[in-house]
Amino acid sequence: MNLIISSIPTILMIVSPILITAIGGMICERSGVVNIALEGLMGIGACACASTHYLMEAGGSGRYSLVVALLIGMVISALFSLIHAVAAINFNADQTISGTGINLLADGVTIFASQILFHADRTKEFRIGMTTDALGLYPTAYIALAVVLIAWFVLYKTPFGLHLRACGEHPAAAESVGINVRRIRYVGVITSGVLSGLAGGCIVLTQTIQYTSNTINGRGFIAIAAVAFGRWTPLGVTGAAFLFGTAQALSVIATNFPALKSIPSEVFNIIPYAITLITLIIFSGKDYAPRASGQPFTEARS
Amino acid sequence: MSSNEKTLKPRRSFIDWFLNSNGATSVAVVLLGFLVAIILVALVGKKPGNLLRSLLISMVGQKNNRGVWNFRYVGETLAYSVPFVLTGLTMAFACRVGLFNIGGEGQYVVGMTVAQAFALLVKPFPGMWIACLLLATLCGALWGGLVGVLKAKYQVSEVVATIMLNYVALYGSRLISLNLPGANTYKTGPLPSQALLQKFLIPTSNLNIAFFIMIFACVVYWFIMEKTRLGFGFRATGLNKEAARCSGINVVKNIGLAMAISGAFSGLAGACVLLGGAFTSGRVLSAQDGYGFMGIAVALVGNNTAVGTFIAGILFGILKEAQSIMQTMDIPKEITYIIQGLIVVFIALRSGLELIKQQRAKARVRKEASK
Numbered sequence: 092m093n094l095i096i097s098s099i100p101t102i103l104m105i106v107s108p109i110l111i112t113a114i115g116g117m118i119c120e121r122s123g124v125v126n127i128a129l130e131g132l133m134g135i136g137a138c139a140c141a142s143t144h145y146l147m148e149a150g151g152s153g154r155y156s157l158v159v160a161l162l163i164g165m166v167i168s169a170l171f172s173l174i175h176a177v178a179a180i181n182f183n184a185d186q187t188i189s190g191t192g193i194n195l196l197a198d199g200v201t202i203f204a205s206q207i208l209f210h211a212d213r214t215k216e217f218r219i220g221m222t223t224d225a226l227g228l229y230p231t232a233y234i235a236l237a238v239v240l241i242a243w244f245v246l247y248k249t250p251f252g253l254h255l256r257a258c259g260e261h262p263a264a265a266e267s268v269g270i271n272v273r274r275i276r277y278v279g280v281i282t283s284g285v286l287s288g289l290a291g292g293c294i295v296l297t298q299t300i301q302y303t304s305n306t307i308n309g310r311g312f313i314a315i316a317a318v319a320f321g322r323w324t325p326l327g328v329t330g331a332a333f334l335f336g337t338a339q340a341l342s343v344i345a346t347n348f349p350a351l352k353s354i355p356s357e358v359f360n361i362i363p364y365a366i367t368l369i370t371l372i373i374f375s376g377k378d379y380a381p382r383a384s385g386q387p388f389t390e391a392r393s
Numbered sequence: 394m395s396s397n398e399k400t401l402k403p404r405r406s407f408i409d410w411f412l413n414s415n416g417a418t419s420v421a422v423v424l425l426g427f428l429v430a431i432i433l434v435a436l437v438g439k440k441p442g443n444l445l446r447s448l449l450i451s452m453v454g455q456k457n458n459r460g461v462w463n464f465r466y467v468g469e470t471l472a473y474s475v476p477f478v479l480t481g482l483t484m485a486f487a488c489r490v491g492l493f494n495i496g497g498e499g500q501y502v503v504g505m506t507v508a509q510a511f512a513l514l515v516k517p518f519p520g521m522w523i524a525c526l527l528l529a530t531l532c533g534a535l536w537g538g539l540v541g542v543l544k545a546k547y548q549v550s551e552v553v554a555t556i557m558l559n560y561v562a563l564y565g566s567r568l569i570s571l572n573l574p575g576a577n578t579y580k581t582g583p584l585p586s587q588a589l590l591q592k593f594l595i596p597t598s599n600l601n602i603a604f605f606i607m608i609f610a611c612v613v614y615w616f617i618m619e620k621t622r623l624g625f626g627f628r629a630t631g632l633n634k635e636a637a638r639c640s641g642i643n644v645v646k647n648i649g650l651a652m653a654i655s656g657a658f659s660g661l662a663g664a665c666v667l668l669g670g671a672f673t674s675g676r677v678l679s680a681q682d683g684y685g686f687m688g689i690a691v692a693l694v695g696n697n698t699a700v701g702t703f704i705a706g707i708l709f710g711i712l713k714e715a716q717s718i719m720q721t722m723d724i725p726k727e728i729t730y731i732i733q734g735l736i737v738v739f740i741a742l743r744s745g746l747e748l749i750k751q752q753r754a755k756a757r758v759r760k761e762a763s764k
Binding site: 125127174177178181182183184185187188189191192193194195196197198199200202203206207212305308309312315316319355357358360361364365367368371372 | 433437493495543547549550552553554556557558559560561564565567568571679680683686687689690693725727728729730731732733734735736737738739740741742743744745747748
């Protein structure tokens with residue numbers, strides 16, 4: 092029992108960024124745009140955050156640098172998500188293609204930037220990342236909680252949230268009552284960019300001390316799985332992120348548990364993907380996805 | 394629509410030709426990608442000339458100090474292009490049937506893993522490499538076909554399914570490979586020489602018979618797609634699923650079969666990289682190689698045709714080989730990833746041309762009407 096309680100901080104540390112990204116992906120899909128670029132956007136946010144934090148720490152302004160670094164990560168990731176927004180919303184592009192493009196681009200841009208800034212294929216190590224509080228938790232856990240609550244409130248308790256969901260279900264109907272579908276979808280895509288950048292920053296500042304090409308390592312894709320498994324609702328996505336994050340955490344900390352010691356860590360790594368696939372098969376008849384998700388929207392014209 | 398255009402305006406301008414030619418827009422997209430990369434290199438204070446020189450060297454080779462041409466780079470370029478073309482065919486084949494197979498990466502990993510397990514566990518025999526390649530192709534087909542079945546029978550989106558299966562393949566491969574003879578954290582024991590692919594022409598490079606196998610795969614792709622009844626059904630399914638169903642084509646069977654054939658190319662790619670590579674031991678993958686994802690870009694640039702995919706694959710081989718040359722010329726090799734990413738993004742934006750086309754057609758109709 093003690094063992095389980097003592098691993099809660101680790102689990103929350105790993106769950107938080109996945110949850111933040113998944114909420115972003117969920118909002119994006121609810122507005123009607125599929126975003127498989129979450130992985131790349133996280134990388135861009137993480138790289139920008141790690142670089143900023145290192146430079147500010149070295150420059151002696153370590154006090155505000157964590158917050159500034161996170162903000163910079165969010166802004167730069169949001170800028171890259173604009174590419175996806177323009178492609179998907181203005182140019183009616185295939186959203187899977189532009190998402191894949193951003194993922195490929197992110198691999199190059201982050202390491203290229205590191206080469207230019209630090210003359211290495213990774214950012215320089217910063218000294219101190221985020222620190223834990225009295226409960227042993229990182230601030231990222233509270234950030235994730237806040238993100239979920241705000242997302243739930245905005246989606247279900249405000250007119251804007253209703254409009255956003257309408258754009259994902261039936262954009263033509265939304266347009267007919269005067270909702271600007273394109274603008275709302277822009278908000279959806281940029282929100283996913285901001286949250287992915289935030290999550291990338293959270294990973295770098297809590298789980299490692301620098302950005303490398305291996306920092307994100309598929310967590311963006313786990314977030315996509317969490318969105319589908321959580322059936323596009325804040326509560327469901329939160330549950331899915333917890334399940335998948337715990338599986339990820341177990342691949343690291345299973346050696347602490349006598350019962351799990353003999354299981355190879357790869358088994359835990361497979362769990363999120365296998366579960367998602369199996370549930371998609373079991374619930375295949377019912378479609379929970381936003382109906383217009385992934386389809387380009389053109390205003391009705393004569 | 395297109396016939397209307399012709400009757401309205403028989404003489405087509407350059408812009409019309411450009412907008413309607415997939416090949417021309419592909420070339421433009423690639424050039425645009427390079428242009429942005431050159432500007433980026435110049436902006437960060439490096440020499441764009443070095444970027445172009447490294448690309449040229451990987452295309453035609455280099456003269457050494459004694460004035461003799463060294464073709465090693467060309468050999469490496471061609472060797473690198475093999476997996477790019479094969480994973481490109483994976484994506485292209487699925488696209489023609491109206492599916493988006495981003496599972497090339499997983500199918501590649503499955504092919505590689507099966508090939509090395511077979512090579513290490515079975516007693517070596519002459520011609521073992523043939524068995525390895527066939528087995529890898531078969532297992533790639535099964536891994537891809539699984540996605541097809543999920544899509545056709547259970548309506549699971551092939552995009553989500555392939556993303557999930559990519560990671561199942563990666564970690565599954567680690568589970569298997571870690572238990573192969575002589576395995577440590579990053580490689581297995583040495584592969585038997587009977588399983589390795591024969592080198593030819595440029596012995597200093599890794600150019601091997603996989604190159605011919607790749608060309609053969611391109612021919613098979615072209616033949617199935619363009620010359621058989623099966624291919625006709627595939628293309629019909631891709632163009633309009635409902636129309637195909639109504640004309641008696643078994644769409645469900647076609648989707649499963651198409652994904653299987655699509656996956657077979659990537660499975661083969663995995664075995665070719667393993668058995669024709671620079672290292673002669675099996676691999677315990679710690680991350681994805683990325684060939685499957687690059688294959689998406691290759692197919693998009695090649696407009697899903699056999700010839701186009703071949704040319705695009707060679708282009709990506711050039712980029713990959715140029716990486717090592719760039720490093721010696723003070724150009725970060727990651728610029729090649731940026732070029733590839735930009736190319737895919739620009740291809741996504743190419744759909745914007747459709748909008749321009751529609752506008753031009755409308756403007757033309759208006760002009761005709763006002764006459």
